[in-house]
Structures are given as C-alpha cells and as structure tokens.
Amino acid sequence: MTAPKKVKSTKKEKNINANKAFFDRWSKTYDSLGIRFWMRRFQVPALREIQFNSEIKILDLSCGTGELLQELYNRDKRKIKLYGLDVSGKMLEVARKKLPSQVTLVKGDVHSLPFGSEEFDYVLCTEAFHHYYSQSRAIAEMKRVLKSSGKIIIVDVNFFLPPVHWLFQKIEPGCVKINNKREVRLLFRKNGVKVIKQQRNFLFAIMTIGQKEEKEIRT
Numbered sequence: 001m002t003a004p005k006k007v008k009s010t011k012k013e014k015n016i017n018a019n020k021a022f023f024d025r026w027s028k029t030y031d032s033l034g035i036r037f038w039m040r041r042f043q044v045p046a047l048r049e050i051q052f053n054s055e056i057k058i059l060d061l062s063c064g065t066g067e068l069l070q071e072l073y074n075r076d077k078r079k080i081k082l083y084g085l086d087v088s089g090k091m092l093e094v095a096r097k098k099l100p101s102q103v104t105l106v107k108g109d110v111h112s113l114p115f116g117s118e119e120f121d122y123v124l125c126t127e128a129f130h131h132y133y134s135q136s137r138a139i140a141e142m143k144r145v146l147k148s149s150g151k152i153i154i155v156d157v158n159f160f161l162p163p164v165h166w167l168f169q170k171i172e173p174g175c176v177k178i179n180n181k182r183e184v185r186l187l188f189r190k191n192g193v194k195v196i197k198q199q200r201n202f203l204f205a206i207m208t209i210g211q212k213e214e215k216e217i218r219t
C-alpha cells in the first residue's frame, strides 16, 4: 500500500495560515496600552483624511480589534456606514465586543473581497499592507470595491533601512514585504489607481492616498 500523498500548501495558504495563527494569538493582548499607542500612529493620519460632511460608506481592511472603526463610529454615527474585514477570527471577536451592531464585521481575505464593485467612499488599511501575499492583487480589490469618487488610504510601516525590513520579513510571522514610498506608488499605478498624496507620518509610517479618477475630488 502506498502512503497517502502529502499535499503541499501554497505560498498563499502558508501566508494566510501564518497571519491567522499570529493574530489569533496576539488578539488577547493587542489592545494593551503600548500596542494601542503604536497603532494609533498609523490610524490618526488616515482619520484626518476623511471628510465627515456627507453620508459615507467606509471599509476598514484588516481592521484587527476595531480601534479605528470605533473612533470612526464615535465621530459621526448617523452619517457613516462602517464595515471591517479581517482574516483573524479572534481579532474580530475582540472588535465585535466593543463595536455596536450597526458596524458590519466580516471574516475574509483582502485578496478576494466579499463586496460588490463601487460600494465604498473610503477603503482604509492601517499597519497591515506588509502582511499581504499579493499586494498588487489587494490593491486591485480595493480599487474594485471603491466608488469612482472614493479614496484608498493605506498607512503602513517603513523603517528607512532595507536590512531592518529584511529582518522583519524574516522574523515577523505573516510579514511579506515592507515597501518604500516608490514601491507603493508603483503598485497603485500598476493597478490604475492615481496617487494623489504620499507622505511620511511620524517617523515610521508612510501614508499613500489614491483614487480612481484623475482630478482630486475631496481634500
């Protein structure tokens, strides 16, 4: 009798499993003061870019424990429709406990979003982009679900030095690639997203804002 064949997991499956396991484990302590202090450095720049003066629909990709969603909800609960998506069930459980039922939380993978096309005014992604196994595919999905007048706002980590990035990619579970400004810009352009603003926020975060249309719609 021949031994059953071992099915090799693909790069994609390995990455998803690594992220799920890492963030499921981390979910218990993720909302501790020190971590929240660090994560807020990424969330605040994104928050500042949102215009709250009309009814808007926002998708927070890789929403984690829902800190950014909670802050958005508190800003203007009547006008905003909020959605969060994450691959870690445990991170979402923490988020569910703190968020009202009007905020929709979905377990899923950014590379294949369970939403229709042209649904959202803003697609946000803070401190998570370096975890995606296909960053180009993730941007293509963000663009698909974005309204033509909408904006993609990605704030991700960057430590200036490629050797530090290399080390991070080696030791942080699920970490795929930490980008510099130029690399994110190229990924946006490759997917037909116009980069309208790019800046470094605090020392270790790069924010990139893009939209489908050529001319700037909101500032």
Ligand SMILES: C[S@@+](CC[C@H](N)C(=O)[O-])C[C@H]1O[C@@H](n2cnc3c(N)ncnc32)[C@H](O)[C@@H]1O
Residues within 6 Å of the ligand: 016, 019, 020, 023, 039, 042, 043, 061, 062, 063, 064, 065, 067, 068, 085, 086, 087, 088, 091, 108, 109, 110, 111, 125, 126, 127, 128, 131, 132, 133, 174
């Ligand atoms: C460092 S946490 C950031 C969470 C949150 N955005 C914040 O600012 O605190 C990274 C998050 O990315 C999520 N993630 C990683 N890969 C993902 C994927 N392919 N699809 C959806 N979420 C993913 C993880 O589960 C984790 O919650």
